[in-house]
Amino acid sequence: MKDQDISKLEAIFQQKIDDDIKIEPNDWMPDAYRKTLIRQISQHAHSEVVGMLPEGNWITRAPNLRRKAVLLAKVQDEAGHGLYLYSAAETLGADREKTIDDLHSGKAKYSSIFNYPTLTWADMGAIGWLVDGAAIMNQVPLCRCSYGPYARAMIRVCKEESFHQRQGFEVINKLANGTVEQKEMAQDALNRFWWPALMMFGPNDDDSSHTEQSMRWKIKRNTNDELRQMFVDVTAPQAESIGLTVPDPLLKWNEAKEGYDFGPIDWDEFWQVVGGNGPCNKERVDARRKAKEDGKWVVEAAMAFANKRNAKKTA
């Protein structure tokens, strides 16, 4: 294609975005838009799938049948989220198996929150409340993302997330109002998950390389710092109302900005975990790799069976 043709197409494309007209799979789009979306959607899919591991860890040890049924349903939803998102990535021409192999080789990233271990039952509460809570903050604006299939997947995801957050809050609230040991357990979970939850929104705006372009393309609707502030503003009072203390001595209501001030984030820790050196990075990727290896014969056998039956039908 000639350069002037491309710039004409680009102008039409940007005009559609500016007019809030969704981009659909067969529409012309700039290569960089396609690449950015494939990277973001497949990373998001990986996060949903890897995110099943820390919670799956507690399914067999849930304290009662009700909690077990709820946790199972929650983890199954995360599998569903992963599948909606892999499908959305495929509409852009991404090869599903290849994106999964990129996760397994360490080339593709996923949310670094899932590289922290789940040490006690209270962590099931902290994850639902804080991690799903932060995910909701991130995902609600994505329901208006310019790419149709991603936006539609996010609408489904967001409908399901609110149960995730509530069940987590119920778990932590119960412990926070329980025995002394239970309350300590709840506080300890909050202490360990608070800062990693704030890191889920990504680097500060000044250090976030993709934000500006993604906002122009309406892939992103709010900056990292805006979303993080919203999260702190809604979550801090929730902690207080159940008698837990946010592990940040600098957290303080600021009347002038009608929001909380909070302490600096340890970005060294964030980059360490993103770089593969978090407490569970290796364990998580190994578990995904093993799942693929161990399930390989099932994938092949099902395909062989289908082929054999098709051959019989056409014979």
Add this chain to the structure above:
Amino acid sequence: MSESKGWPLWEVFVRSKQGLNHKHVGSLRASDATMAIKNARDVYTRRAEGISIWVVPSNNITASDPSEEDSLFEPSQTKVYRHPTFYDVPDGISHM
């Protein structure tokens, strides 16, 4: 488009309740139609979203070309006489 070595891709359509049409909800991979229906049930109807599912192999779908949008759909926009509001009905005439 690149081709996965794994299972083929299926498009999923769900009827949300009796009396409504099936509507496209997304896609998934499965080795055959039976598995596609089972997977669609788990992936797309975990909360009573449907009472009936269709699955269609994605490569059996032919889509109209977005660059032909004008020639395909513009003619229907210029034929206002296809709508009842195009016609004058004198005052006092009812049931029309």
